[in-house]
Amino acid sequence: xxxxxxxxxxxxxxxxxxxxxxxxxxxxxxxxxxxxxxxxxxxxxxxxxxxxxxxxxxxxxxxxxxxxxxxxxxxxxxxxxxxxxxxxxxxxxxxxxxxxxxxxxxxxxxxxxxxxxxxxxxxxxxxxxxxxxxxxxxxxxxxxxxxxxxxxxxxxxxxxxxxxxxxxxxxxxxxxxxxxxxxxxxxxxxxxxxxxxxxxxxxx
Numbered sequence: 652x653x654x655x656x657x658x659x660x661x662x663x664x665x666x667x668x669x670x671x672x673x674x675x676x677x678x679x680x681x682x683x684x685x686x687x688x689x690x691x692x693x694x695x696x697x698x699x700x701x702x703x704x705x706x707x708x709x710x711x712x713x714x715x716x717x718x719x720x721x722x723x724x725x726x727x728x729x730x731x732x733x734x735x736x737x738x739x740x741x742x743x744x745x746x747x748x749x750x751x752x753x754x755x756x757x758x759x760x761x762x763x764x765x766x767x768x769x770x771x772x773x774x775x776x777x778x779x780x781x782x783x784x785x786x787x788x789x790x791x792x793x794x795x796x797x798x799x800x801x802x803x804x805x806x807x808x809x810x811x812x813x814x815x816x817x818x819x820x821x822x823x824x825x826x827x828x829x830x831x832x833x834x835x836x837x838x839x840x841x842x843x844x845x846x847x848x849x850x851x852x853x854x855x
Contacts, residue, residue, distance in 0.1 A: 683852040684836050685780060689790035689797055695768045703758035707751050713739050725823040727791040727816035728752045767803055774804060781809040785839060787832045788813045791822055811839045829855060
């Protein structure tokens, strides 16, 4: 089962088990927290991300194929751009890197200006899940991109933590980003004077 399909399938399983009676205690359920990916799970924008990269890189005379993009899916902007420049045999200064990332971010924001391409049902699911579970986002997207979309969708306050590219020491599938989110959720639990989460109580 493809990764994105599996993620949405898992989400549907959890939604099925959310109690209809809001007075039901979430502690009665094994799952206590859910960590979401962002691109490809909350927002269906992979083609828009690819197009933004193409336009941003095209200014520097670099072209990328669909295969290039999807092969590097899961990396952050820095790692993606560095890899593409290295393959093109072109030097890349820090100034050029940051300028290109800002350019790509603006192109992506413009592409979703009129309409957010959210997955059908995701807003309803997140709002329902947030009533019973601690929610977090773990993504290699930039924090500014994640926050922009969640705020527009009125979902920002549904999440107890956001771990973005700026917080991760390595790109997925390195587990550091997930461990960081897990620790942040446990800080919330402890602040509420609740027992810390166990690994098996967090759905990824």
